[in-house]
Amino acid sequence: MSADGRIRFDRLILPRFDDGFRLARWLTGNPTDAEDVMQEASLRAFLAIDRLVEHNVRAWFLTIVRNACYSWLEKHRPGITISSEQLQGYDQLVLERGGVSADPAPTPEEALIAREDAARLTAAIDGLPLAMKEVLVLREYHDLSYREIAEISGVPVGTVMSRLARARRHLLARFDGGGDAA
Template structure:
């Protein structure tokens, strides 16, 4: 490993590791599995760094993370058909909500409400088919544009828009059902 390669990796990739981890956690449904995926993704990124054109490093790295997730899922959960948009993910524990509320000193009641809403959202996202979950997380949690999501996922922009719309519709339907039950 050359010193220059290490410096370039530290400068370009290390600031993106948290974004990659969040994507991997959402796609695998587990922080532990996401750590395994991120080790592989960082190794792949380091080995391919000499071929990187520094125009959109974030999309490039998230593409590597995505592909590493799919490889990991295919190896460790072979019963999952990754190409099916109709696939419902296996039961997963609720995922931690990423990020803290920006309000100064929330009350304990506000904190409980926010935690409950975060768990409901994470649970609803967890029920989405993998392809829809992927575009939703890339758009809403990572702030990628449709074009960047298209680059990361390898599908046309129209498909990204369609998946995102269907994901949002399913989330709204899930929240409506929950509201009707209470």
């Protein structure tokens, strides 16, 4: 690794750690496992930084995080259905909003309703199959384009669109009908 590689890593990858951690936390199901995944993903990114073409660093790094997640899941949870633990109050709100906002503090009633809605949404997302959850999180929480998600996931754009549509239908069915979607 060259000295320039270290500088590139610090400049290009470090600012994207929060995005990577959020994706890892969603896919692994908890912060502790996400930290393990991020260590592996960071090492992989660090070792490959000299080969990075800077056209879409965010998608490149999230691809590494995604692949590290799947490798970790295969090793530590082979053959089981993945369901993430619910995030705690403030973390749920920050994740849903995509960051800390300058909105005025909610009333206690609004905060309670928001926590209940966040818990329902998190539970509904947790109930999605991993492939649909991955696409939904990358699109809605990371605001990536279909093309970027296709690059990260290694599937055609049409598959991304199909998975996203099915995930959204599933969530709507959970909220409109109160039950599981087929």
